[in-house]
Amino acid sequence: MAFRPLHDRILVRRIEVDEKTAGGIIIPDTAKEKPQEGEVIAAGPGARDDSGQLQPLDVKVGDRILFGKWSGTEIKLNGEDLLIMKESDVLGVIELIDKMWKAA
Template identity: 60%
Template sequence: MGIKPLYDRVVVRRLEAETTTDSGIIIPDSAAEKPSQGEVIAVGDGIALDNGKLRALAIKPGDRVLFGKYSGSEVKVDGQELLVMKESDILAVIEHSQIEEKAA
C-alpha cells in the first residue's frame, strides 16, 4: 500500500456490510448503510505536542475499530476505497475476543 498518513491521522478500510438480518431478510445494496467498522491499514507518527515532541497513537495497524457514520475523508488508492481520519474520530477498538465470540 502506497499511503502514509501524517501526524494523528489513520487510514481505515471499511469492513463489508451485513447483507442479511438476524432473521434472514436480505438487505439490497441500495438500502444498506455503510458500515461503521473498519480495519486500520496505516497510522501516522503521532500527534505534535506543545513542546514539539510527538505522542504515539493508541491505534495500530490491524486494529478493528468503530467510527462515526460521517467520519473521515474517502480516498481511492490502488483501486481500494479507504478512509483517512483523525485518531479522535475513532470511537472504540474492538477486542479480538469479542469478535471470536460473535463468530461462534
C-alpha cells in the same frame, strides 16, 4: 502505490457487514448504510503536543475500530475505497472476546 499518513491520521479499510439480517431477510443495496467498522491499514507517527513532544497513537495497524457515520475523507487508492481520518474520529477499538477472556 504506498501511502503513509502524516501526524495523527490513519488509513482505514471499511469492513463490510452481512447482506442478511439474523432472521434471513436480505437487505437491498439502496437500504444499506455504510459500515462504521474498519481495519487500520496504515497509521502516522502521532501528533506533537505544545512542547513539541511526539504523542504516539493509541491505535495501530491491524486494529479493528469503530468510527462515526460521517468520519474521515473517502479516497480511492489502488482501486480500493478507503478512508483517511484523524485518530480523534475513532470511537474505540473492537477487541475479540477470546482475547479478553485470556487476559482475565
